[in-house]
Amino acid sequence: MFFDARAVPTDNVLETDLCIVGCGAAGITLARELSRSTVRVVVLESGGLAFESPTNDLNKGAITGLPYFPLETARLRYFGGSTNHWGGLCRPEEPGDFEARAWIPESGWPIGRGDLNPYYPRAAAIVGVPVDDWDLDRWRARSPFPTLPLPADRITTVVAQVVESRERSFAPRYRAALDAAPNVAIHLHANVVDIETDESGRHVRRVHAATLEGNRFTVAAHVFVLATGGIENARLLLASDHVRPNGVGNDHGLVGRYFMEHPRFIAGLILPTDRRLPIGFYEPHHAGGTTLLGYLSLSQEAAVTEELTDVQVRLAPIYDPAVQAALDSPDVDKLRELADWLSGHDPVDDVGEDLSEVVGDLLSWRSAMIVGGPIPVPLPEVVDEVIRRARAGDLEGVIPLMLGDVATAGYRQLTGALPVTAIALSTRIEQVPNPDSRVTLGSERDALGMRRAELHWALADLDRRSVIRTLELLGAELGRTGLGRLRIDLEEESDTWPDDLAGGWHHMGTTRMSDDPAHGVVDRNCQVHGIDNLYVAGSSVFTTAGSGTPTMTIVALALRLAEHLKGALA
Amino acid sequence: MNARPAGVSRRRFLEGAAAFTVAAGLGGLRLATLGASSSTDPVERLASLLTHRSSAAAFGREVLRERPAEASAAVLLAALRSTVPDLDRLVRAGSDDDLRAAIDAASRRDFAVGGDAILRVRGWVVATTEARLCALAAVA
Numbered sequence: 001m002f003f004d005a006r007a008v009p010t011d012n013v014l015e016t017d018l019c020i021v022g023c024g025a026a027g028i029t030l031a032r033e034l035s036r037s038t039v040r041v042v043v044l045e046s047g048g049l050a051f052e053s054p055t056n057d058l059n060k061g062a063i064t065g066l067p068y069f070p071l072e073t074a075r076l077r078y079f080g081g082s083t084n085h086w087g088g089l090c091r092p093e094e095p096g097d098f099e100a101r102a103w104i105p106e107s108g109w110p111i112g113r114g115d116l117n118p119y120y121p122r123a124a125a126i127v128g129v130p131v132d133d134w135d136l137d138r139w140r141a142r143s144p145f146p147t148l149p150l151p152a153d154r155i156t157t158v159v160a161q162v163v164e165s166r167e168r169s170f171a172p173r174y175r176a177a178l179d180a181a182p183n184v185a186i187h188l189h190a191n192v193v194d195i196e197t198d199e200s201g202r203h204v205r206r207v208h209a210a211t212l213e214g215n216r217f218t219v220a221a222h223v224f225v226l227a228t229g230g231i232e233n234a235r236l237l238l239a240s241d242h243v244r245p246n247g248v249g250n251d252h253g254l255v256g257r258y259f260m261e262h263p264r265f266i267a268g269l270i271l272p273t274d275r276r277l278p279i280g281f282y283e284p285h286h287a288g289g290t291t292l293l294g295y296l297s298l299s300q301e302a303a304v305t306e307e308l309t310d311v312q313v314r315l316a317p318i319y320d321p322a323v324q325a326a327l328d329s330p331d332v333d334k335l336r337e338l339a340d341w342l343s344g345h346d347p348v349d350d351v352g353e354d355l356s357e358v359v360g361d362l363l364s365w366r367s368a369m370i371v372g373g374p375i376p377v378p379l380p381e382v383v384d385e386v387i388r389r390a391r392a393g394d395l396e397g398v399i400p401l402m403l404g405d406v407a408t409a410g411y412r413q414l415t416g417a418l419p420v421t422a423i424a425l426s427t428r429i430e431q432v433p434n435p436d437s438r439v440t441l442g443s444e445r446d447a448l449g450m451r452r453a454e455l456h457w458a459l460a461d462l463d464r465r466s467v468i469r470t471l472e473l474l475g476a477e478l479g480r481t482g483l484g485r486l487r488i489d490l491e492e493e494s495d496t497w498p499d500d501l502a503g504g505w506h507h508m509g510t511t512r513m514s515d516d517p518a519h520g521v522v523d524r525n526c527q528v529h530g531i532d533n534l535y536v537a538g539s540s541v542f543t544t545a546g547s548g549t550p551t552m553t554i555v556a557l558a559l560r561l562a563e564h565l566k567g568a569l570a
Numbered sequence: 571m572n573a574r575p576a577g578v579s580r581r582r583f584l585e586g587a588a589a590f591t592v593a594a595g596l597g598g599l600r601l602a603t604l605g606a607s608s609s610t611d612p613v614e615r616l617a618s619l620l621t622h623r624s625s626a627a628a629f630g631r632e633v634l635r636e637r638p639a640e641a642s643a644a645v646l647l648a649a650l651r652s653t654v655p656d657l658d659r660l661v662r663a664g665s666d667d668d669l670r671a672a673i674d675a676a677s678r679r680d681f682a683v684g685g686d687a688i689l690r691v692r693g694w695v696v697a698t699t700e701a702r703l704c705a706l707a708a709v710a
Contacts, residue, residue, distance in 0.1 A: 268693070475695030476688055480681035482674075487693040 024081020047078025080171030145280030230507025630708030
């Protein structure tokens with residue numbers, strides 16, 4: 001059930017079995033799991049059911065290291081959390097991601113991929129992945145496009161899936177079920193500002209919540225779980241410094257350290273020997289009932305031999321300007337929306353308007369041509385395919401293939417081989433754990449009196465070397481196979497990073513997992529070392545950043561934690 | 571689904587286009603299908619394989635910036651002999667296609683061997699054999 005915390009009288013004490021702080025992917029998963037039990041659950045959510053600027057401004061903080069997104073845009077504080085603006089890219093971690101690698105400091109999770117195997121299939125369903133299959137060979141068979149003919153013992157292709165945009169937010173998907181759960185009370189607009197422990201600092205008595213309207217209350221529970229994201233989890237622990245001056249769970253000074261991202265930037269370029277090098281597999285495309293996307297990376301064997309961290313390379317075609325202009329055409333976007341609409345989901349807004357704007361074009365599809373483009377006109381392949389699909393009643397397949405600019409997109413969809421000027425290499429790094437990359441508390445305070453977070457994002461030499469060496473090896477294989485030549489744009493002897501360096505909006509490592517309290521904030525069960533009733537959920541517990549994308553693993557870990565808590569609270 | 575992902579800016583695109591100025595030397599090597607030469611001068615014979623010779627020479631000058639010790643035809647020829655089997659005979663009596671095939675095979679071997687057989691020229695990962703051929707065009 002949902003409640004508005006603004007109506008809770010000041011100084012009230014809510015008593016419960018389990019208190020979950022935060023209602024994003026991890027918090028919602030935990031609450032859902034516990035909703036099928038007899039455990040009484042109170043969930044404290046900072047925001048309401050929709051975005052509100054004053055609440056989200058509580059995320060504001062300073063950036064002191066490498067340039068990073070403004071913190072108030074990097075996470076969302078309302079029901080559903082950051083799933084409300086999630087990009088939907090999914091891939092589980094590989095077994096090797098959990099293992100200790102001697103050349104990567106502080107690598108090695110206390111759990112292995114096998115510990116998460118029972119939870120990943122459900123996690124895939126929860127996040128909305130259509131097909132829980134990550135086997136390259138099977139996806140090769142399903143995709144209309146080939147992978148590049150590179151030697152698998154050196155360069156491999158990994159696959160990710162993109163969850164449909166309307167499926168990404170947990171809020172609409174799980175709100176009704178949580179609202180109907182009699183043992184789950186979700187208090188909206190409740191901002192936790194302090195974690196109160198007993199005098200020993202080894203047991204949490206209660207958390208203090210405040211609303212922007214001014215009322216304050218506490219929640220006393222047997223067990224508490226922080227699920228507020230990689231920056232806020234650390235901020236809350238650090239700010240709760242009444243008993244221990246370093247904050248809660250921070251006896252070894254690790255809270256907030258080892259902040260990791262998946263840094264990404266354009267690190268180079270491929271000049272293909274054949275400008276029609278088929279790279280359709282490496283762009284988002286429909287295959288086997290999902291949206292698939294391939295990346296190039298070193299094989300695990302090569303990464304181990306070279307002692308590198310994982311670097312994934314996305315191939316981003318750079319087209320002739322005339323072709324690019326066609327692909328960027330608003331008409332193409334409109335028809336994509338139409339295709340989505342026709343796929344049987346809820347109508348998108350303004351779809352009727354879009355339809356009226358393109359209907360004239362639809363009637364004249366036989367005149368399909370690309371003005372100034374390098375493609376022969378008319379496009380016999382496109383026309384033939386349109387006829388074939390139309391006869392088969394495949395409207396969804398027909399519409400993106402229709403005409404003009406749209407034919408360009410259609411041609412690419414059919415062949416995956418529009419002639420390219422070059423191929424940009426968009427790299428994504430498994431950032432090396434780095435104690436100097438950290439979240440601390442600044443001196444400025446937010447509207448509730450809490451010290452704001454300060455993020456000092458820092459990368460290590462191994463991050464740079466991994467990108468360069470990965471591209472060198474890829475360049476060598478492209479040359480050896482005659483597919484093209486590769487340029488690396490990252491300098492070895494440099495302290496600077498490319499201007500377009502950005503993260504993947506992934507906040508990891510600030511309450512890292514280790515069985516040794518000297519090396520981690522939480523143990524293998526996500527329990528804060530030295531505190532008998534405090535747990536952390538979310539990617540802040542990641543020991544290393546991994547080669548996957550975090551959301552599925554966040555949910556798998558939350559499912560595992562829920563099972564543990566059911567036992568602990570029984 | 572954007573064809574050009576966030577991060578591939580106009581500036582990046584132009585840099586990519588500009589890369590062709592440098593890479594045109596390699597393009598000349600790959601695309602050469604014309605220009606058979608009857609010259610028996612090994613330097614001239616090899617340089618004539620490059621259809622876009624001025625581009626190849628420009629790239630070759632970049633190669634020599636990296637390897638100034640190789641800035642002579644004699645040194646480059648000796649180095650090419652070490653990676654292209656039977657080079658002298660092919661220069662004397664082989665067809666242009668034979669020579670191209672031999673140089674292409676040697677370049678691919680360089681890539682397979684890795685290490686010192688590969689070099690980076692203004693960021694481009696190239697085989698030493700093809701780099702030396704371009705350098706030869708620069709000093710010819």
